[in-house]
Amino acid sequence: MPESIVGRVLDGRYRVLxxxxxxxxxxxxxxxxxxxxxxVALKVMRPGLASDETFVSRFRREAxxxxxxxHPHVVAVYDQGEDGSEVFLAMELVNGHTLRQVMKSEGPxxxxxxxDILDPVLQALAAAHAAGLIHRDVKPENVILREDGMVKVADFGLARAVSAHTSTSQTGALLGTVAYLSPEQVERGIADARSDVYAAGLLLFEMLTGTKAYTGETPIHVAYQHVHSQVPAPSSRMPSVPPELDALVARATSRDPDERPRDAGEFLAELRRVRAGLGQDELDRRPAAGGVVDDTSDSTAALSRTQVVPLGAPAGTVATTGQRPERRRALPLPWVLGGLAVLVAALLGWLFLAGPLASTTVPRVVGTPxxxxxxxxxxxxxxxxxxxAFxxxxxxxxxxxxxxxxxADVRRxxxxxxxxxxxxxxxSVPSLVGHSQAEATTTLRxxxxxVGSVRQAYDEKIPAGQVVSTSPPAGTRLKRNAPVxxxxxxGRQPITxxxxxxxxxxxxxxALTGAGLRVDATQQQFSDTVAQGSVISQNPPxxxxxxxxxxxxxxxxxPQLVPVPDVVGKQQDQAAQILKAAGFNVSVQQVMGGFFGIVRQQSPAGxxxxxxxxxxxxxxx
Structure with a gap:
């Protein structure tokens, strides 16, 4: 690991304490x-993982x-980030012990x-399976018992992110994972909800017996047992285990995935059904025989040989864990041993050269269709x-x-x-015309x-606050985060x-037409005060x-023109009366005093x- 980062602040947020x-x-x-x-608990990836771009990309997705x-029984993931070469997860800080530590301390x-422990574990897995997530690395190290008794499951999804690395990591790390791998993970590298069920069944086996179901000095030996052996009944190592729990473990750890519960929810229902059928004495019966918990050194495969007296055995009877008293037999003949050696060698040769454990080289396919x-x-x-990817x-x-x-050399x-x-x-730029600015912003994001620049403009058809146009227009294809x-x-433009x-x-x-208004100037009237061709009135004014x-x-x-009556030769009073009746005013000019009172001239003329x-x-x- 790199030098300690205690005291540093990662991502400008997390101060390492x-x-x-x-x-x-x-x-x-x-x-x-x-x-x-x-x-929070800050999980900082090892440099070998953090420098792998493929891992970092997958790590982000899985996180x-x-x-x-x-879920209350899942260790919450709060954040994922990077700070220079450091790739990290920020998670819920759980004060307590792992199931591995509990079993090491308490024994079977x-x-x-x-x-009581497996029930909340299955609740957490069931919630994940319902959400389409698979844990892929269910093991005692990933089950945490909080100080108040709450059970938490950690590292959801991360097994997928590191799968490419665990397959080539040091033997101890790989063995710790292989001990809980399902046959389909070993043979075909695939996993589904039933793979988590298999691992949960192994957890139950280990809690009841204090030993792993399969042990070996190499990962290959352990993996081989998963593929070719049936998980033994817990009572074969701990006779006090009820038969109902033997059957439950057998169902969960069947080599055929189709014979297991289809997910953790179904396994949980079966577990509760079995538990309801057990009596108080069966539930509280202390382990009566068998092994002790593995010492977490995965290269150590030997079981404890503690001598105990089985329940119900006659006085003086003594049994040794993993053994039954039997009569000493003569050693096999040399040719039998030789034959077995040849058979084992042939089997191993097939496994490693042509079988499922054979290796192959990843071909160079980058740049090809x-x-x-x-x-x-x-x-x-x-x-x-x-x-x-783009x-x-x-x-x-x-x-x-x-x-x-x-x-790279990998397994077939x-x-x-x-x-x-x-x-x-x-x-593509979406069609935003007619959408509000807020809607357009949300759609673009x-x-x-x-969102690029935002300009206001009058529009006679689009209501105020809605998008009139975009630049570039709808349908144009742009790079990620390009501005539009x-x-x-x-709204409509006001005209004064x-x-x-x-x-x-x-x-x-x-003037009015040029401003965009419609004008009706068909109405005409006579006016004595407004010149012909000018506006008498306007509506609105x-x-x-x-x-x-x-x-x-x-x-x-x-003004309105009317005919002028001819009054020449008429008496002044008569002429004036005629003209006034026609709508005119009369002005009189007298010559020689107007003695005769006769009109001699008029202007305008009649x-x-x-x-x-x-x-x-x-x-x-």
Whole structure:
């Protein structure tokens, strides 16, 4: 491990307070989350893992999946981050002991204690299975008993992230995991909910007996037993174990996944059903014979040989764990031993050269089409898992990377993950016209794009607050987080109306039409005060309108002209009366005193037209 990071602040948030422990994949520290003012457990990955880009990418995905799992019996994952070369998880800090430590301290547990622990473990696994998550690494080290008795399950999903590394890690670390691997994980490298059920069945076996079901000095030896042997009945090592629990372990640890409970929820229901059928004395019966808990040194396979008197045995009878008294037999003949040696050698040769434990080399498939790469892996006796990623340079459908890397030696049937290019990462600008600015912002972010500049503009059709247009327009394909500019409507544009009363009508029509208003100037009236062609009245006379609204103008035809009566030769009074009756005013000019009172001239002359109300001048003699 690198030098201690105690005292450092990771990611500007987590102040490392103290070191807790080191494991195969990480070191664990107590840290203070300075943002939320709480202590957390900080799991910092080993440098070998943190420097592997494929691992880091998978680690992020699995950590996000685990963080979505919220259950009282699951160690919560709060955060995942990186700080330089440090890749870490921030998790719930649980003060207590692992199940491994408890079994080492207590020895074999009573059926009641074992079931009390396994029940919440299965609750946690059932919640994960219902959410589509598989633990893949159920073992005593990942079960924590809090100081108040609460049971917690840790490291959900992380086994998948480190699977490529545990297969090549040191023997001890691998053996600790192989002891709980299901046959399908060993043979085909695949796992589902039933694989977690298998490991949970082994937990029950170990709690009841104090020993692992399978032990060996090499990982291969342990793995071979998972594939080719049936897990022994717990009572074969601890005779006090009730037959019902033997049957429960046998069902959970069947070599055929189809014969196991289909998930932890179904296993939990069976466990509770079995428990309900056990009596109090059976549940609380202390272990009567057998082994003690493994000392966690996975290379140590020997069982304890403590001598005990079995329950119900006659006085003086003594049994040794793992053995039954039997008569000493003569040694086998040399040729029998030789034959067995040849048989074992042939079996091992087949396993390691052509069988499921044979090795193969990962071919170089980077840069080839996906189908071609899969065909090469099949010819190399390997399975394929496809993940996809964007790339600016690699053509869509071509392999960008493989994990394990090309040239790596792996077991036949192993899974090689190919990262296949999806081409350049591009996202289409969505259609946002008519959406509110807030809706447009949410939609763009959901489509991996960003909001650029936002400009306000009047629009006669789009209501205020809604998007009028985008730049680039909808359908344009952009890179991730590229900005999209928005034009947001201010509603209809207001138009200030000018009063054109008394002004020429053509000037009024031109100005109002140019402002976007409709003008009705068809109404005309005579006016003695407004010149012909000018505006007599306007409706509305002023204020604010909007484009397309109507303004009505009344245009002057000028004064009304009427015929002037001819009054020449008539008496002054008669002439004046006639003119006034016709709507005119009369002005009289007398010549020589107007002695005779006869009209000699008039202006305007009779028979012509003059504005009604105008003055007719009479010359009277």
């Amino acid at each position: 103290s070191h807790i422990a080191d494991g195969g994949m990480a070191s664990v520290y107590v840290a203070l989350d300075q943002r939320l003012d709480r202590e 996000r999946s685990a963080a979505r799992l919220s 547990l009573t059926p009641r204690a074992a079931l 996906q189908q071609s790469a899969m065909a090469q892996l099949t010819r190399a006796h390997l399975q394929t898992r496809i993940t996809r 790339d600016e340079a690699v053509k869509p459908g071509y392999v960008m990377a493989s994990n394990p890397r090309p040239g 049937g192993s899974v090689v993950t190919l990262t296949v290019s999806q081409g350049p990462e591009r996202y 959901g489509d991996h794009l960003a 500019d928005l034009v947001v409507s201010q 109306v000018q009063d054109f009363t008394g002004k020429p009508a053509d000037q009024a029509v031109s 002023g204020g604010t309108l909007y484009k397309g609204d109507k303004v009505t103008l009344v245009v002057s035809k000028g 028979g012509s037209k003059a504005p009604k109300g105008s003055t007719i001048t009479l010359v009277v003699v």
